[in-house]
Amino acid sequence: MNKQTANAAFPLEFASKAYLTEREVSERLNVSIKWLQKTRWAGGGIPFAKFGSNVRYPVTEVMAFEQRSLRASTSHTSGQ
Structure with a gap:
């Protein structure tokens, strides 16, 4: 499996990294x-x-955080 198909949810520059810096995470999630x-x-x-x-x-934790943050509507909160 090559890097392009190894993890389609993350850009290629992150495919071979185990850890991300604060800057990389802030850019990924569009937060400060x-x-x-x-x-x-x-x-x-x-x-x-x-x-x-x-x-x-x-x-893996950044990806899990993204998954936990998914909502079906604006009225849903975590755990619904």
């Missing part, structure tokens, strides 16, 4: 880096890893 930082501090955001002082987000 500040929002990512706030949700890390408050909890309830995307699970992350720290390597020294570097914050990284596992690609």
Whole structure:
């Protein structure tokens, strides 16, 4: 299986990466880096890893967060 078909849900530049930077996640989800930082501090955001002082987000967790964020309508909330 090549990179183009290995994971069609994610762009090719992420296909071979296990972790994404804050910038990559913010661009992927169209949210600010500040929002990512706030949700890390408050909890309830995307699970992350720290390597020294570097914050990284596992690609699998970003994809799972996207799936959990799907809604059938604007009146649906998480868990419905």
